[in-house]
Amino acid sequence: MSAESPTSDIPAPTPPPDPDRAHQGKVRWRRFTAMMLGSAAVAAVLVVLTAQGALAASFSISGTPFVITADHLHGDGFEQFAAPDKSVIDPRTGKPATSSTIVVVSVIGAADITNLCQSISLGGIYLKLTAGSSSNHVTASTMVVDSWNDPDKPGDLLSGNATFGDINIGQDASTLDQVQGVKGGVGIFGQQAKTVDIDGLRQNNLATTAGSFKLPNLHMNFTRSGC
Secondary structure, rough: OOOOOOOOOOOOOOOOOOOHHHHHHHHHHHHHHHHHHHHHHHHHHHHHHHHOOEEEEEOOEEOOOEEEEEEEEEEEEEEEEEEEOOOOOOOHHHHHEOOOEEEEEEEEEEEEEEEEEEEEEEEOOEEEEEEOOOOOOOEEEEEEEEEOOOOOOOOOOEEEEEEEEEEEEEEEEHHHOOOOOOOOOOOOOOOOOOOEEEEEEEEEEEEOOOOEEEEOEEEEEEEEOOO
């Protein structure tokens, strides 16, 4: 009989774990987590900015003003504050914009509008939209309107005969709560009311967004006169 080697039954030693490999694995997971959290944070910021009117529904405004008029507007839940809008064209000069345009943001939770008219001047001709009637109103939810007027030309941001219910004037825009999920920036002058009614409404605007917009009796055409 031949003798067996005294070490044949002893298992080979297991190599110790590579600390660099383990460290690299942890670093990858940490980076992945940080990237995911960073992406979530960016998305959250974009959502907040959109709600604040700082981004007009994530699009750059054209810089072309348009006029809105209505015989009557009733709103449940009203907020108003200033915010910057990113413009492609500077509405004052008609040239490519080099900075944001400061607008007044008006927000209405639920709007009911009688005889809506919207017109855009195209230089000697207007693109006009009309909708609604005295018996069949235009309605909108979470309507955000960015208003602007050229300080070098006559005209108002907004005009009409207004009545507000339970209004706060001078409230910090970041604390506005009459329209769910919509508020302005910290330290910005704001105001809000539970209800708003405006007769003979006229607004000069750069952008409008809404969660929903119902336009009965919609008509759109080119005309020689605006609203």
